Amino acid sequence: MQTQRGLWLFLVPSGLVISLVLLYPLGYAIYLSFFNYYLGGQPPTFIGFGNYVALFGDERFWGSIGKTVLIVAGAVSLEFVLGLAVAFGLYKLTFGVKPLNLLMFLPHIVTPVVAALFLRWIFTGRWGLLDAIIMSFNIFPPDWLGTPGWARFTVIVADAWQFTPFMILVLYAGLNTVDNSQIESAQMDGAGNWTILTRIMLPAIKPLILFVLAIRIMDAFRFFDQIYVLTAGGPGTATETLTMYTYALAFRLLEIGKASALGVLTLLLSALTIGLVIAVLYRRDKGAF
Amino acid sequence: MRPSRTTQMVLFLALCAFTVVNLTPIIWAFMTSIKQPVDAFSVPPKLIFTPTFEFHYQVWVEKEFWRFLINSAVIAISTVCISVPIGTMAAFALSRMRGGGSRGILFGLLAMRMFPHILLAIPFFVLAQWLSLIDTYPMMIMALVAINQPFTIWMMRSFFMDVPLELDEAARIDGCNLWQVFYQVALPVVRPGLWITSLFSLLLAYNEFLFALVLTGPNTKTLPVAIAEYGAEDLNYWSLSAAAAIGIMLPIVLFMMALQRHLVRGLAFGAVKG
Amino acid sequence: MPGFDLDRRRALGVLGAAAATTALVGGTARAQAPVQMISHRFPALEFYAEKMRGAVEGVEVNTQLMPFDKANELATIGLSSKADTLDIVYANDTTVHKYAKNGWLMPLDDLWAKFSDEFDLADFPERALAPYRYEGKLYCVPHNVNVMLFFYRRDLFEEAGKQPPATMAEYVELAKEFHTPMRAGTIKCLKPIDATMNEAHWYFNTIGDGWFDQDWRPVFNSENGVKAIEALKEVTGYAQRGYATAANDECTLALQQDLAAMGLQWASRTAAMDDPTKSRVVDLIDWAAAPGGHTRTATDGYAISAFTRQDPELLFRILATSSSAANMREGAAMLVPPRDSVLRDPELAKQFRQYPGILAALETAVPTPPLPEFYEAGEFITRRILQAVAGEMEVKAALDAAAAETTQLLESRGYYR
The missing domain is CATH 3.40.190.10 (Periplasmic binding protein-like II)
Structure with missing residues (x-):
């Protein structure tokens, strides 16, 4: 028991920094979500759950939830499937893994503010690289950023471009930890790659899968820069996500109270999603997590 | 049952193709940075042109971006040096704790990561203003350390989870105190994991934009902020952004190349288990 | 660090006149x-x-x-x-x-x-x-x-024997006529918020009845206002690709790269049209007041x-x-x-x-209405206009919704009492 108490001391430095620097702003933001607070004017007035009630009656709120869930689900699953495929490919590859690994990781280190601009130069109509390549075959491609369906697709691809490398790196690491003897014995039994991957390797790295999915889901819910630069929520409102709405409330309308309430709801929604992922991943063995 | 040579070649080429597609935006941006705007955005795109390093020169020399690189480096390295050690300690504790307390803390940490950052910007500014720490290194570093903690702790905890408890117990029997168990027994085992965690922490601190925009000023401005100042409006700004954005990647690439052995070992050790 | 500076200055003072002067100059610069x-x-x-x-x-x-x-x-x-x-x-x-x-x-x-x-x-x-x-x-x-003026390709207009349009109707007609797959009839910049508001300003003031009445009640959703946005929507059919997310930079680029024949853009962009490092239409662009006038200044x-x-x-x-x-x-x-x-x-x-x-x-040219909340109202108005242009809503319904949201916003800020 003495050991257990001693462990708390290890939390002190980190806890101190977090509570000094992060807890106040976070707490203050949550506190403000119960106030009518217009940044330009009078001091905040307490309105209880008024902001939340207003949001629940707001068609824009529900619309942006739908679009957010769609974009998050699309982006994270694309990243996971692609990341896993590439990681497994790397795992199987017997040569050239190191340089490939490094090169593949590069999109992840591009500064996010500019990453979106890089992609804009690819996807913009006419003078964008993608258009130019397709047009050289005399095909007129769709407007990647200007038609609702394609704009959502492009935004998902943009997120995947930056974060699939993260998935690859972590999943590749995970695959390498899987016990070789298990794989070999399965191969003896004549199991193919697919069986080995889904029956042996994936179950073995389940905690890791949860880790990457959770991290990505959280971040994708806050996904902002790329949408802001690529589509600015458009065309129409096709890519208007929760964070875009939060931004509009906080910085354009200066309604800090309502924006904070939306932030809290975003937090709850992503917690819920992660809870759902845990429930699905661990549906057979509940106690394990 | 070794895979055949043809399968290996096909696999290799497929992965190469993927890599090339992935790198296209970066290569294209680099080409943009060495073209005059009239050529950079022409239709159809120009593949043959006279390269100019004018924009790279302007960015790094005339506009003195090397100053911001120093700021970025100071802030990012300090952040890693503080964040990773204290996060590692906390992670060790959380990996050894029994009972619901640790799980509560872990989920609390995640919640901090889930809250939209744009809403933290204003309270952060007010706090920094109140402490008279606007435009100073300590404020920015502390903010980044705090933001970094959830990720660092979660990641390091997963490494510690893989260190068998028997190892701890054996050390305890040998008379080690808790600190010695952590420092002399557990830490050496997870060292490869430290590199990976450091890399991700470094990336986060180095590329952070929003808080840097709000908390830094003329004395401490970081590279992402400096780049973002050349948003759009004039086409020259795009070329400048491209040049700066390519330049800002180099230190990280060099860092990764220098550490690749450690990173691969860290990865192979892997075990990023939750 | 004032203590440190003081000590340093005192110490330097002892070191002689030259050093003291340096310290003093340094001192004032710091002060x-x-x-x-x-x-x-x-x-x-x-x-x-x-x-x-x-x-x-x-x-x-x-x-x-x-x-x-x-x-x-x-x-x-x-x-x-x-x-x-x-x-x-x-x-x-x-x-x-x-x-x-x-x-x-x-x-x-x-x-x-x-x-x-x-x-x-x-x-x-x-x-x-x-x-x-x-x-x-x-x-x-x-x-x-700054003022938004009409940019047009002199060479194309001469070739087609056309004059710069004097009315909106002529402008729409010309946009249609000049529109080809590789070169759009006109540029349109509809990135939220500023760019859309600038375009809308022109249409509302030319075809519609402006933005607000004297009591800051919205009039942009009047019958003429609806016509204005319908015209805007029609013209987007002849606009450069990517108009929905284009800001000034990309519109300028479209003109410079010969991807559009004409359109509304800021006076501050005129010089860039003649800069050979950025433009392939040097000396080919001319400027006039926009058709119908009433663009934003x-x-x-x-x-x-x-x-x-x-x-x-x-x-x-x-x-x-x-x-x-x-x-x-x-x-x-x-x-x-x-x-x-x-x-x-x-x-x-x-x-x-x-x-x-x-x-x-x-x-x-006319400035935007001197309403402190104009930029904030613009958030709602822009969004609805873009919904109308993208076909998510009928123009009239969209403008009515924007007017209702604007009224509500202004009410909450103490107007109309």
């Missing part, structure tokens, strides 16, 4: 904290930032220029928390009223009167100052007048923060020095001078071929 200025960035403003840095000898001015939205965010965060981190703040005709209403800016009337002779401030016509007045008080020193200027700890006279001196007639003349290629003596100078019109068009556009 004067640098002036902090924040601004939007485009070439004309970069030019003025440079002029501010050298405006008053011995005074360091830290100029931080960034895209409009970021500068606005940063100014909002700083000013709303009453921080003294900003001294000089960029404001245009849409932001100045909001900042002034919130009490974030210092009225400049007294300083203006005091320095009027020294800087020949009477040279600024009331037209240039009016957008900067809120409840009768002046808040900005004008540096640039904007003003770029600088205000003094209400929370500054610097000497307001010093700050005013920096602003007034930088917006001198000589500077305006020097930067005339990239800006439109607010000072009458420069703007009306016939020499200028001879030297820069865009000036006749600019002067013509200024005749009929």
Whole structure:
């Protein structure tokens, strides 16, 4: 028991920094979500759950939830499937893994503010690289950023471009930890790659899968820069996500109270999603997590 | 049952193709940075042109971006040096704790990561203003350390989870105190994991934009902020952004190349288990 | 670090006269904290930032220029928390009223009167100052007048035997006629918020009944307003690809790369059309007042923060020095001078071929409504207009929704009582 108490001391430095620097702003933001607070004017007035009630009656709120869930689900699953495929490919590859690994990781280190601009130069109509390549075959491609369906697709691809490398790196690491003897014995039994991957390797790295999915889901819910630069929520409102709405409330309308309430709801929604992922991943063995 | 040579070649080429597609935006941006705007955005795109390093020169020399690189480096390295050690300690504790307390803390940490950052910007500014720490290194570093903690702790905890408890117990029997168990027994085992965690922490601190925009000023401005100042409006700004954005990647690439052995070992050790 | 400086100065004093002088000079430079200025960035403003840095000898001015939205965010965060981190703040005709209403800016009337002779401030016509007045008080020193004018390809128009359009109907007709798969009939920039508001401003003022009535009740959803946005929607059919997310930069690019035949764009962009490093249509673009007139005129200027700890006279001196007639003349290629003596100078019109068009556009151009909440209302209006253009809503329903949201916003801010 003495050991257990001693462990708390290890939390002190980190806890101190977090509570000094992060807890106040976070707490203050949550506190403000119960106030009518217009940044330009009078001091905040307490309105209880008024902001939340207003949001629940707001068609824009529900619309942006739908679009957010769609974009998050699309982006994270694309990243996971692609990341896993590439990681497994790397795992199987017997040569050239190191340089490939490094090169593949590069999109992840591009500064996010500019990453979106890089992609804009690819996807913009006419003078964008993608258009130019397709047009050289005399095909007129769709407007990647200007038609609702394609704009959502492009935004998902943009997120995947930056974060699939993260998935690859972590999943590749995970695959390498899987016990070789298990794989070999399965191969003896004549199991193919697919069986080995889904029956042996994936179950073995389940905690890791949860880790990457959770991290990505959280971040994708806050996904902002790329949408802001690529589509600015458009065309129409096709890519208007929760964070875009939060931004509009906080910085354009200066309604800090309502924006904070939306932030809290975003937090709850992503917690819920992660809870759902845990429930699905661990549906057979509940106690394990 | 070794895979055949043809399968290996096909696999290799497929992965190469993927890599090339992935790198296209970066290569294209680099080409943009060495073209005059009239050529950079022409239709159809120009593949043959006279390269100019004018924009790279302007960015790094005339506009003195090397100053911001120093700021970025100071802030990012300090952040890693503080964040990773204290996060590692906390992670060790959380990996050894029994009972619901640790799980509560872990989920609390995640919640901090889930809250939209744009809403933290204003309270952060007010706090920094109140402490008279606007435009100073300590404020920015502390903010980044705090933001970094959830990720660092979660990641390091997963490494510690893989260190068998028997190892701890054996050390305890040998008379080690808790600190010695952590420092002399557990830490050496997870060292490869430290590199990976450091890399991700470094990336986060180095590329952070929003808080840097709000908390830094003329004395401490970081590279992402400096780049973002050349948003759009004039086409020259795009070329400048491209040049700066390519330049800002180099230190990280060099860092990764220098550490690749450690990173691969860290990865192979892997075990990023939750 | 004051203790450290004092000790150092004392120690240096002992070391002899030369060293002491150095220390003293260093001392005064330190005593004067640098002036902090924040601004939007485009070439004309970069030019003025440079002029501010050298405006008053011995005074360091830290100029931080960034895209409009970021500068606005940063100014909002700083000013709303009453921080003294900003001294000089960029404001245009849409932001100045909001900042002034919130009490974030210092009225400049007294300083203006005091320095009027020294800087020949009477040279600024009331037209240039009016957008900067809120409840009768002046808040900005004008540096640039911007106006949206009609850019068109002279060569294409000549080839087709066409004149620049005089009415909206002609413009729509021409857009249709010039439209080809590789070259759009016209540019349209509909990125939220500014770009859309600028386009809408033109349509509402030309076809519609403007934005608001005298009591700030929306009239943009009137029958004519609906026609205006329907016309806008029709024209997007002949616009360059990517118009829905294009801001000024991409519209400029479309013209420069021969991807569009004409369209509305800012006067500050005219010079870039003739820059061979950026444009392949050098000398092929001409300018005129927009069909129907009534495009937006904007003003770029600088205000003094209400929370500054610097000497307001010093700050005013920096602003007034930088917006001198000589500077305006020097930067005339990239800006439109607010000072009458420069703007009306016939020499200028001879030297820069865009000036006749600019002067013509200024005749009929109108600023945005002097409503402090205009930018905020713009958030709703833009969104609805874009929904209409994208086909998510009928134009009338969209504008009615925008009007209802605007009314609600203004009610919550104490209007109509």
